[in-house]
Amino acid sequence: MTDYATTAELGAYLRITDDVDDVTLALAIAASSRAIDVASNREFGLTATPELRYYTANYDRRSSRYIVQIDDLMTADDLVVTKDGVAVTDYTLAPRNAPAKGQPYTELWVSSAGEVEVTALWGWTEVPDAVKSACLMQASRLFARRDSPFGVAGSLDMGSEMRLLAKIDPDVEVTLRAFRRWWGAA
DSSP states (O other): OOOSSOHHHHHHHTTOOSSTTHHHHHHHHHHHHHHHHHHHTSOOOBOSSOEEEEEEEEEETTTTEEEEEEEEEOOOTTOEEEETTEEOOOOEEESTTTGGGTOOEEEEEESSOEEEEEEEOOBOSSOOHHHHHHHHHHHHHHHHHTTOTTSEESOTTTTOOEEOOSSOOHHHHHHHGGGOOOOOOO
């Protein structure tokens, strides 16, 4: 699994100039990256080698075609599609404008229904800037959490007491809204 920021980036974000906290920073980055995966319902890494995955093509009446909902795919390099053990060459990756928008393909259009085997380099070729920023925000919050071990930050005497909620940072949630993947039947 890919982490969406480095300890150097988080250290710079927090204005930390030494490497004393690098282990804790790395843990905060890893936890934040996985929280982003859950909040967005997708992963922003890229598989190191092509992986075989199985899908089912279903007929979509609105578009009058057979559609395979696939995991995120940004590169057609090493892409192999087979059906019943036979290579398929008459497929279309969709949405068609995905590369121009810096987005992944999420569908494959094929000529018939049934099980489809797809081998590819799955995922995003580059972590989007908004996702990296969200990771840094969430990781900085987790890193600061060690200074509020009972879930309370601020001062009761100064009127700035705040309970830290067990959910993703609201700014991170807003930042990731455009990247949230919704799965459903077509």
